[in-house]
Amino acid sequence: xxxxxxxxxxxxxFVCPLAAEAQEGKAALESVAKSMGADILTSIVxxxxxxxxxxxxxxxxxxxxxxxxxxxYTRSVNYDTAASREEIVRTxxxxxxxxxxxxxxxxxxxLNFAVSGDHAWNVVGDAAIPAPIALAERQFQIWATPHGVxxxxxxxxxxxxxxxxxxxxxxxxxADALVxxxxxxxxVVGTIPxxxxxxxAIDASYAGSKDFGGVKFPTEIxxxxxxxxxxxxxxxxxxxxxxxxxxxxxxxxxxxTPYSRVATQMVADGIxxxxxxxxxxVVIEMKDHVIVVESPLNDERALAVLTETRNxxxxxxxxxVVASHHHFDHAGxxxxxxxxxxxxxxxxxxxxxxEQALAAPAAIRPDLLAKSGRTGAVEGVKTRRTLTDGTRVVxxxxxxxxxxCSGLLMVYLPKEKLLIEADAYTPLPTNTTPPPQPVxxxxxxxxxxxxxxxxxxxxxxxxxxxxxxxxELNRTIGR
Numbered sequence: 001x002x003x004x005x006x007x008x009x010x011x012x013x014f015v016c017p018l019a020a021e022a023q024e025g026k027a028a029l030e031s032v033a034k035s036m037g038a039d040i041l042t043s044i045v046x047x048x049x050x051x052x053x054x055x056x057x058x059x060x061x062x063x064x065x066x067x068x069x070x071x072x073y074t075r076s077v078n079y080d081t082a083a084s085r086e087e088i089v090r091t092x093x094x095x096x097x098x099x100x101x102x103x104x105x106x107x108x109x110x111l112n113f114a115v116s117g118d119h120a121w122n123v124v125g126d127a128a129i130p131a132p133i134a135l136a137e138r139q140f141q142i143w144a145t146p147h148g149v150x151x152x153x154x155x156x157x158x159x160x161x162x163x164x165x166x167x168x169x170x171x172x173x174x175a176d177a178l179v180x181x182x183x184x185x186x187x188v189v190g191t192i193p194x195x196x197x198x199x200x201a202i203d204a205s206y207a208g209s210k211d212f213g214g215v216k217f218p219t220e221i222x223x224x225x226x227x228x229x230x231x232x233x234x235x236x237x238x239x240x241x242x243x244x245x246x247x248x249x250x251x252x253x254x255x256x257t258p259y260s261r262v263a264t265q266m267v268a269d270g271i272x273x274x275x276x277x278x279x280x281x282v283v284i285e286m287k288d289h290v291i292v293v294e295s296p297l298n299d300e301r302a303l304a305v306l307t308e309t310r311n312x313x314x315x316x317x318x319x320x321v322v323a324s325h326h327h328f329d330h331a332g333x334x335x336x337x338x339x340x341x342x343x344x345x346x347x348x349x350x351x352x353x354x355e356q357a358l359a360a361p362a363a364i365r366p367d368l369l370a371k372s373g374r375t376g377a378v379e380g381v382k383t384r385r386t387l388t389d390g391t392r393v394v395x396x397x398x399x400x401x402x403x404x405c406s407g408l409l410m411v412y413l414p415k416e417k418l419l420i421e422a423d424a425y426t427p428l429p430t431n432t433t434p435p436p437q438p439v440x441x442x443x444x445x446x447x448x449x450x451x452x453x454x455x456x457x458x459x460x461x462x463x464x465x466x467x468x469x470x471x472e473l474n475r476t477i478g479r
Contacts, residue, residue: 025160029153032160035183037215037240038147043078045242046217050233052088054101055225056196056328060406061353064228066099068092071108073233076244077142079151083116083246084142096441098403100327100423106437114246115139121252128249130258133298133332136192136365137202140173146185146206146218149177171365184209184216191364195298195332198360198370200226212238259301262308265467268416270392272312273461274305279329280463281305282411282420283312287389289319292342293411293420294463295333299368302333306340318342320387322396324422324463325405326350334358335369338376347398347407348380381409399424399449404442412455419455421446422463425473430466439477447477 033039049072053065069091076085088111097103112123113131115138120131143152149165152158158167165185168174175190187205194200202225206218217238223231263276270285279296290313295302309318321337323346324330331354334344338358346354358369358376369376387394393415399408404423411420424446428434450457450470457470 026154029150029160029165032165032179032183032185033147033150033154035216036147036150036185038150040241041147041151041215042080042241043076043244044145044147044215044217045074045076045239045244046235047237048073048219048221048233048235050231051093052090052232053228053230054099055228055230057100058228058326059099059403061326061350063099065225065230066097066101066103067094068101068105070231070233073231075141076242076246077145077148078244078246079142079148081116081246082139082142084114084138085246086113086138086141087111096403100329100404103404104440106435113138115142116246116248119248119252119256121249128251130252130255132257133195133259136172139169140175140190140192140202143167143169143173144175144177144188144190144202144204146188147215149175149185149188174364182209184218193362193365193367194328195335195367196328197226197357198335198362198367199364202230210238213240215240257300259297260304262304264308264312267459267461267467268413268418271413271416271418273467274308276304277301278464280461282461282463283309284392284394284413285313285316286319286387286392286394288316289389290316291320291322291387291394292318292337293322294324294330294422295321295337296330296463297332299333299336302336303368305333306336320345322346322409322411323350323354324410324420325408326353327405327423330422330463331357335362335367335376339368339372339374341374344376344378345381345385345396346378347409348382349407351378351380354378397449397453397455399446400452402442402445402449410446410449412453412457414456417456417458418461419450419457419459419470420461420463425460425468425476426462426465427460427468427472427476428465434476443473444477447473447479 050070052070055065070088072089074087089108092105114121120135120138122129122131142148152167153165163179165177173192177185178187180186190202191199204223208219209216219235221233261276265273267273272283274281282293284291321342355378362370381396383398385396395412397410402408425443460468
């Protein structure tokens with residue numbers, strides 16, 4: 001009996017300080033919420049202007065993301081429904097354009113990104129396009145706002161120790177927020193899962209707080225991702241508790257995961273164009289193995305391409321996957337291919353980056369590569385590499401001097417006179433009148449490279465859009 005009481009007493013001595021510490025943390029959180037006005041806040045809309053950047057779209061790995069003017073930036077956040085809408089009127093930030101991000105921008109372009117609960121989508125014109133790949137980041141952006149991080153912690157998603165508030169949603173994100181001496185959120189340092197680099201750091205800093213109807217909100221917001229800036233705006237208007245909703249469109253509810261849809265077209269004997277979404281791949285059958293050109297987006301899309309490839313060529317191993325370039329939307333499925341021991345071929349300028357990406361541990365949300373225990377192998381191409389089995393020849397060429405990406409590769413099949421390329425040329429939908437604007441410099445550069453290399457091309461298999469004859473490309477650039 002005495003032993004039992006001794007054990008209980010020791011447990012109480014251990015538990016009581018923890019309980020007291022938890023109560024102190026909750027009281028501190030409530031104090032921060034009150035000082036900021038988070039306790040009376042259900043939603044917020046803020047407007048500003050400045051610059052924004054295109055993460056994952058750098059000209060070369062290791063350089064900052066492409067820069068754009070954010071002529072008008074509006075974010076609406078509803079904390080009660082976990083919904084947000086981000087609208088950016090952007091303009092071209094650099095001339096000539098360097099990197100991706102749908103450059104060059106002619107005049108003004110509206111970006112409209114939304115999230116509500118477990119649905120994320122983009123609005124393009126009148127169309128709502130599901131974007132589940134962006135879900136974790138957009139949810140993070142809700143709870144990484146100054147008031148959001150406090151609300152998340154008070155709702156049981158985190159705690160406060162000292163001046164640090166820590167929040168986490170397993171499989172989605174984690175973040176630490178620093179509270180300054182005035183009881184305001186000064187900085188948020190977070191991590192979200194990334195299909196390319198596994199765990200991607202996102203930081204936000206807040207300054208210049210002012211009172212807007214009893215709610216203190218920063219007028220200077222700066223964000224970065226992977227160590228490079230993504231947003232720098234000055235806030236000019238804040239409307240707390242403004243009533244609004246972000247309803248999930250029916251098309252988004254009905255198609256929550258669009259990446260597994262596959263449509264396949266045979267374009268020549270043993271060559272298939274694998275489409276079905278926004279990003280395409282090409283399957284090339286060799287004598288004793290298979291080559292896949294491009295594994296974009298994420299694990300889900302990569303699995304769909306892998307499954308389709310095995311159905312098309314069931315008795316031969318996939319030896320190589322060719323990465324057209326390192327941009328995140330095009331490289332997002334490489335880790336899945338590496339998980340089944342497929343070697344990645346990229347331009348030499350991307351090799352070190354991709355080797356590091358394939359070796360990353362994926363702690364936030366373990367993916368197929370992390371679960372496999374492999375790290376993946378990458379082989380580099382400088383100007384040209386030929387893959388052949390004695391019958392079929394596959395040429396990999398560097399698209400020299402293309403300002404979309406320093407390491408852009410195209411794939412040429414001389415016997416079939418087919419050219420596979422990404423982002424240098426994207427044909428418009430059939431029977432679409434081209435807009436009255438200058439031709440993209442990326443497209444002009446592609447034709448210059450085709451001429452320089454003396455390639456005889458009949459058909460182009462773009463990794464966006466549709467198959468187009470070489471004659472259409474020539475007409476596009478006026479040659």
